[in-house]
Amino acid sequence: xxxxxGRVIAKGAxxxxxxxTKQGFNTLASMQMMFIQSKTKCVDQSNPxxxxxxxQGKALCLPQTIGSTTGGMFLYxxxxxxxxxxxxxxxxxxxxxxxxxAVLADVWSxxxxxxxxxxxxxxxxxxxxxxxxxTVKEDGTVIVER
Numbered sequence: 001x002x003x004x005x006g007r008v009i010a011k012g013a014x015x016x017x018x019x020x021t022k023q024g025f026n027t028l029a030s031m032q033m034m035f036i037q038s039k040t041k042c043v044d045q046s047n048p049x050x051x052x053x054x055x056q057g058k059a060l061c062l063p064q065t066i067g068s069t070t071g072g073m074f075l076y077x078x079x080x081x082x083x084x085x086x087x088x089x090x091x092x093x094x095x096x097x098x099x100x101x102a103v104l105a106d107v108w109s110x111x112x113x114x115x116x117x118x119x120x121x122x123x124x125x126x127x128x129x130x131x132x133x134x135t136v137k138e139d140g141t142v143i144v145e146r
Contacts, residue, residue: 001143001144001145001146002127002143002144003141003142003143003144004120004121004123004124004127004141004142004143004144005120005139005140005141005142006089006090006117006118006119006120006121006124006140006142007117007118007119007140008115008116008117008138008139008140009094009099009102009103009116009117009118010102010103010105010106010113010114010115010116011106011115011138012087012113012114012115012136012138013115013136013137013138014059014086014087014115014135014136015133015134015135015136016057016058016059016086016087016134016136017058017059017131017132017133017134018058018059018061018128018129018130018131018132018133018134018144019050019053019054019055019058019059019060019061019085019130020049020061020062020125020128020129020130021047021049021050021060021061021062021063022049022063022125023047023049023062023063024062024063024064024065024066024067025047025050025060025062025064025065025066026044026046026047026065026066026067026068026071027065027067027070027071027074027075027097027098027101028067028068028070028071028074029043029044029046029047029067030042030043030044030047030050030055031043031055031074031078031083032074034056034078034081034083035081035083037083039054039056039083040054040055040056040078040083040084041053041054041055041056042055053130055084055085056082056083056084056085057085057086058085058086059085059086059087059089059134059136060085060086060087060088060089061089061091061124061125061128061134062088062089062090062091062125063090063091063092063125064090064091064092064093064094064095064098065094065095065097065098069097071097071098071101072096072097072098072099072100072101072104073100073101073104074101075088075098075101075102075104075105075114076100076101076104076105076108076109078114079101079105079109079112079113079114080105080108080109080112082112084105084112084114085114086114086115087114087115087116087117087134087136088102088114088115088116088117089116089117089120089124089128089134089136089142090116090117090118090119090120091120091121091122091124091125092118092119093118093119094116094118098116099116102114102116115136115138117136117140117142120142124142124144127144128144129146132144132145132146133145133146
């Protein structure tokens with residue numbers, strides 16, 4: 001077990017299974033089929049870490065997001081429709097587009113949340129592996145258990 005501390009962007013507490021990418025996460029390219037899939041799986045072939053893996057309900061561990069300006073609204077839509085990852089855990093500082101999506105989901109959704117924490121550090125991304133049990137606390141503490 002290892003504990004990390006980051007900055008809270010959207011608060012919340014939960015436990016979920018990790019899915020990890022060492023590459024930038026293109027929100028639109030990865031989740032564009034979420035409205036026609038029964039469960040949200042990554043469809044971005046340029047991200048072999050995540051391609052065809054289930055994202056919905058998982059603790060998505062990533063360095064940063066990349067891609068178009070629709071990313072924030074797409075994250076918000078995923079949360080609102082129940083198709084989002086359980087949480088977003090960034091090793092680096094969150095970008096403004098992903099932050100907008102996380103904050104919009106937090107403010108505009110009473111019933112659906114997606115805790116988001118950034119600045120967990122490179123050590124976090126080096127340590128966490130697919131399938132690890134992730135516990136997120138409201139203060140930005142992330143506990144990784146194998």
